[in-house]
Amino acid sequence: xxxxxxxxxxxxxxxxxxxxxxxxxxxxxxxxxxxxxxxxxxxxxxxxxxxxxxxxxxxxxxxxxxxxxxxxxxxxxxxxxxxxxxxxxxxxxxxxxxxxxxxxxxxxxxxxxxxxxxxxxxxxxxxxxxxxxxxxxxxxxxxxxxxxxxxxxxxxxxxxxxxxxxxxxxxxxxxxxxxxxxxxxxxxxxxxxxxxxxxxxxxxxxxxxxxxxxxxxxxxxxxxxxxxxxxxxxxxxxxxxxxxxxxxxxxxxxxxxxxxxxxxxxxxxxxxxxxx
Numbered sequence: 436x437x438x439x440x441x442x443x444x445x446x447x448x449x450x451x452x453x454x455x456x457x458x459x460x461x462x463x464x465x466x467x468x469x470x471x472x473x474x475x476x477x478x479x480x481x482x483x484x485x486x487x488x489x490x491x492x493x494x495x496x497x498x499x500x501x502x503x504x505x506x507x508x509x510x511x512x513x514x515x516x517x518x519x520x521x522x523x524x525x526x527x528x529x530x531x532x533x534x535x536x537x538x539x540x541x542x543x544x545x546x547x548x549x550x551x552x553x554x555x556x557x558x559x560x561x562x563x564x565x566x567x568x569x570x571x572x573x574x575x576x577x578x579x580x581x582x583x584x585x586x587x588x589x590x591x592x593x594x595x596x597x598x599x600x601x602x603x604x605x606x607x608x609x610x611x612x613x614x615x616x617x618x619x620x621x622x623x624x625x626x627x628x629x630x631x632x633x634x635x636x637x638x639x640x641x642x643x644x645x646x647x648x649x650x651x652x653x654x655x656x657x658x659x660x661x662x663x664x665x666x667x668x669x670x671x672x673x674x675x676x677x678x679x680x681x682x683x684x685x686x687x688x689x690x691x692x693x694x695x696x697x698x699x700x701x702x703x704x705x706x707x708x709x710x711x
Contacts, residue, residue: 453479457487461497461505462571468505524556527690532557532660535683539662539676543683546583547658549575553584553599556658578603579619580612582634582646583661589626590648590656596623611636631677632659636666643669647680649687657691660684 456477461468474484488505491497495510524532524545536543536559544558552575578584578599588596597620605614613619626632634644646661660683662676663669669676 454487454491457484458491458496458511462507462511466500466504466506469503528687529557531683531687531690532559535660535662535679536561539679541662541664541676544583544661544663545658546587546661553578553587553658555583577606577608577638579605579614580608580634580638582632582644583659585623585626586632586646586648586659587656589623589632608638609636609640613637631681633673641666645673645676645680647684649684649691652692660687
């Protein structure tokens with residue numbers, strides 16, 4: 436029997452949510468997904484999982500691979516191509532990202548504003564670092580737990596930062612995730628003062644990040660550059676990683692302003708914020 440379309444009080448269709456969860460997990464598992472593993476990972480009954488998979492296969496969003504495994508189909512791949520094309524950062528910002536990755540040899544990310552959300556625009560993975568499941572181009576969630584987002588929020592007017600945080604679910608993703616609004620605002624004040632943000636296993640266990648914001652011509656925060664590393668390695672090289680993301684952000688700010696790639700002359704993040 437076809438499952439009815441049920442909605443929460445906020446109008447969210449749970450059937451659609453489950454279908455998207457299945458599609459996202461198939462992509463994350465990179466050709467290793469099966470109906471049984473998806474059922475176990477997502478807490479779905481096997482029959483419901485099969486029903487969702489048949490629908491996604493019929494629409495071309497997933498395909499069956501040799502050995503009974505599942506992968507992204509042409510419909511899903513087309514969505515990915517359109518997403519990447521719409522979010523590709525300008526070439527000069529991509530070049531800064533590549534330089535950051537080569538300098539640190541860690542996974543590097545650039546984020547920016549897209550339709551009012553702080554959005555992951557592009558990343559370059561490190562061979563020696565584990566991937567972050569579920570974090571891909573276009574990701575906008577969990578701003579409270581990600582250094583890349585807090586680095587930007589710290590330089591917004593307080594009422595705007597508060598509005599963004601109130602729109603987030605403030606999920607506890609790890610034992611170290613900070614979910615208290617007052618403590619988050621205190622952290623934003625500290626980030627604005629020192630010019631960078633860190634995530635110490637707040638988004639994913641065993642993974643740490645450093646991030647610094649870059650600014651537009653009017654001194655408003657336009658996005659951030661971030662690197663991630665396993666916790667043990669991050670602890671040994673945090674100072675160097677912070678310096679690397681701050682330099683990348685300064686270069687991007689100058690390129691946007693048309694000053695060339697040099698460091699800003701005597702301009703601190705707090706001055707840029709006041710000027711904006």
